[in-house]
Amino acid sequence: MAFELKPSKRIRKQIEKLERKSKLRLLDLFLKLKESPVPVDEFNVVKLSGSKNTYRVRLQKIRVIYDVYWKDKKIELLKVDKKKDRMYK
Numbered sequence: 001m002a003f004e005l006k007p008s009k010r011i012r013k014q015i016e017k018l019e020r021k022s023k024l025r026l027l028d029l030f031l032k033l034k035e036s037p038v039p040v041d042e043f044n045v046v047k048l049s050g051s052k053n054t055y056r057v058r059l060q061k062i063r064v065i066y067d068v069y070w071k072d073k074k075i076e077l078l079k080v081d082k083k084k085d086r087m088y089k
Helices: 009-016 020-035
Strands: 044-047 054-059 062-069 074-082
Touching: 009 074, 020 054, 020 062, 020 074
Parallel strands: none
Antiparallel strands: 044 054, 054 062, 062 074
């Protein structure tokens, strides 16, 4: 069964600010996340320390931070942004 991925309005606004090429990469990532919440083979995915189910994906200069709810089969996007010093704060 596939995972459910619903971005909030805030996340959608963050994605809208990105250029078209980045949006296409994100779309590819989101499709893969629905199949496998931690696609380590295809993307640079790292579990964030100090958290149970929070992961970070690097897509060149874009960072995607998300939580995985394994029992509910849901993925919650926490942040989609270009890499900056304040990303993890």
